[in-house]
Amino acid sequence: MTSVSSGDALQSSLGYRFHTLALLDEALTHSSLVNEQKIASAQHNERLEFLGDAVLSLVMSEYLASTFPQSSEGTLSKLKAQVVSEGSLAQVARRLGLGEHLKLGRGEERSKGREKDSLLADALEAVLAAVHLDGGFDASRTVTRRIFSEELANIATQQELPGAGDYKTQFQEWCQKRHETLPRYETVRETGPDHQKIFEVELSIQGKIMGLGSGRSKKEAEQQAAKQALRQREA
Structure with a gap:
């Protein structure tokens, strides 16, 4: 299980307190650890990653559509792709210090898995899914908008000043x-x-x-x- 101090630190970074801490523990557990331990009942974060991808997509689609009502579907799709890209997710995960909380197998530890963009991005999606299951859509929307505030602010600037970021x-x-x-x-x-x-x-x-x-x-x-x-x- 995730240690109390580790769980508290991450929850503080997220701005959300879990009712069911086991969901956060699952979100932070990589398949490499479960495969090494070979415990049939153990859960890794791929199931939550799948759900988190959908939660993130919905939150961002809702935000962009309401914030930029005059933008075309094509423009909104490009903006969303920018925010939910692997690099963007990994950047947010690093700001949260997510890597230090991950539970990895020995192989991933040796290959510096805590620093990999793909692994960090997947774990962040899993954490967002855990928030969604624990507190509902309003909670996941609030957390997502909060932790992506810098990325959303950059997009707003680009829209206000066309070409500013290009x-x-x-x-x-x-x-x-x-x-x-x-x-x-x-x-x-x-x-x-x-x-x-x-x-x-x-x-x-x-x-x-x-x-x-x-x-x-x-x-x-x-x-x-x-x-x-x-x-x-x-x-």
Whole structure:
């Protein structure tokens, strides 16, 4: 079972107190531990992960549809995909300190499972499902909106200022006006293990390096390179 101190710390981060702590314990238990222990009655978090995915999707769909009533279905779908992406979920999980509360098998411990984006994202969905089963939809809605507040605020900013978060588009438009050409992005380095790679991208115009960026995906690295190039342009 999840220790009292560990459970209290995570519940404080979530802003929610469980009536049935066993649900939280199940949400934090990875299948690797259950498979190693070979206890038929033991529960891992994959069942809750399945439910949590649906809970998260509904909460975010409801929020986006009510917050941006003038946006098209396509725009809302893109916004939701941004918020519920694996990287976004892993980021929220890290803010909550979720990794330190996970119950993993020895193999996952050795492979640094507590740091894996996929494992953290799955566990977060399981925790949201546990909240839903313990306190109902109102509770899961409240917790979800609270812990994703930064991501939702970023989306609101992007909607208020079209293109504010899309540095590549902004820089491309500037290039076409100023140089009548398009920028070139090249991945110059990949570091780290497969489950946690860091990509470094170089942005250039007609052979001149304008920006460097890094990120957990090539897309993120390109955005960071464009952001740096925009700042240099304004300097």
